[in-house]
Amino acid sequence: MTTRLFIDGAVGTTGLEIRARLQGRSEFDLIILDDAQRKDESARRDALHAADIAILCLPDEAAKEAVKLAKGSGTRMIDASSAHRVAEGWTYGFPELIGHEAIANAQFVSxxxxxxxxxxxxxxxxxxxxLLPADWPYTVNAVSGYSGGGNALIDRFEHDPAIAFRAYGLTLGHKHLPEMQTYAGLTHAPVFSPAVVPAHRGxxxxxxxxxxxxxxTGGADDLRAALAAFYAGSAVVRVADDTPAEVLLRQGTAPGDGMALHVFGSADGTQARLVAVLDNLGKGASGAAIQNLNLMCxxxxxxxxxxxVTPE
Incomplete structure (x- = not known):
């Protein structure tokens, strides 16, 4: 049975990649609006009501408006924005953590x-x-390719080769913090230090x-073993059993939808570093949306x- 699918916001980075990935798949019949229609509220409402599933690739406020436009339709939704990630009635679209059946049976997936x-x-x-306390004040240091910042940041990096590193979120309170705290079950929101480097993705x-x-209650080996057991059998998440001397992001990294997890420990066992390597447009965006779409279908x-294929 073919699923009628509408991507609302198919001209942004995430939407374009999802659309390109799905165009050759016979399981889906894509509802496509032309440039004039995609800005027309009536046309968008009709598309949202005609679809079996809609994927929202929109800014937060526009995503909330799309949900209102679809009200009464019964259309199932995947929202790629941050608007509904901790919202009541929405299922968080991380199947490895939330459960594959929860995603498969959900009407609204964030x-x-x-x-x-x-x-x-x-x-x-x-x-x-x-193995780790819920009440610890965690810190997160992270770098991403510039494609995660949308068209404006892509244009900025590609036209200003002098930029070598961009730290941001310096006033704290980043919009990602509620989901980090909620789904890790933490007492405190972590201190989050995001940055962008001159690589397109990764x-x-x-x-x-x-x-x-x-x-x-455990050392690095215990942490690694627990992660390996948790993700045993996962097709998407891989826990490395080695400890490489370095972790690299390359400017020409190929697209990939997997995620590699590493655990590094000090020789005396007093410190460790947990490191995840993924494609910000893969498991971090479009790939996750398609994974959730597959489960819902x-x-x-x-x-x-x-x-x-994951970055090194």
């Missing part, structure tokens, strides 16, 4: 943020297992752990995904 995907993928299973999320100070979650 796609996780790219940085939270790395942070939660590392921290949430370990807090659940009791992301590294680094969570330092002073194990001795936090009185953690009763398809194997990895259908149409590029797996086995």
């Amino acid at each position: 796609n996780p943020g790219c940085y939270p995907t790395g942070f939660l993928g590392l921290v949430a299973p370990l807090v659940r297992a009791g 992301m590294v999320v680094d969570v330092p752990l002073p194990l001795a100070a936090m009185q953690a 009763g398809l194997p979650e990895e259908t149409g995904l590029t797996l086995g």
Whole structure:
């Protein structure tokens, strides 16, 4: 059975990539609006009501408005914005954490943020297992390719080669923090230090752990083993069993929808670093939306995904 699908906001970075990935898939019949129609509220309402599933690739306020336009339609939704990630009635679209059946049966799914995907993928299973405390003031250091900032940031980086590093979110209170805290089950929101580097795509999320100070109940090997057990059998998330001397993001990194998790520990066992490597446009955005779409349509979650390829 073919699923009628509407991508509202198909001209942004995430929307364009989702549309390109789905155009060759016979399971979906894409509802496409021309340039004039996509800005017309009536045309968008008609498309939202005609679709079986709509994927919202819009700014937060526009995503909320799209939900209002679709009211009464019964259309299922995947929202790629941050508007509904901790909202009542929405299922958080991280199947490895929330459960595949929960996604499959949901009407409203909110796609996780790219940085939270790395942070939660590392921290949430370990807090659940009791290996890390829920009340610790965690810090998160992360870098992303500039494509995560949308068309304006893409244009800025591609026309100003002098930019080598861009730190932002310096007033704190980043919009990703509520989902990080909520789905990791933390008492305190982490201190989040995001940055952008001159690579189109790719992301590294680094969570330092002073194990001795936090009185953690396990060392690096225990943390790694717990993550490996949690993600055993996952087609998307891989836990590395080695400890490379470096983790790289390359400017020409190929697209990929997997996520690699690393655990590094000090020789004396007093410190560790949890590191996630992913494609900010893959598992961090478009790839996650397609994974969730597959589950909602009763398809194997990895259908149409590029797996086995993650940045170094």
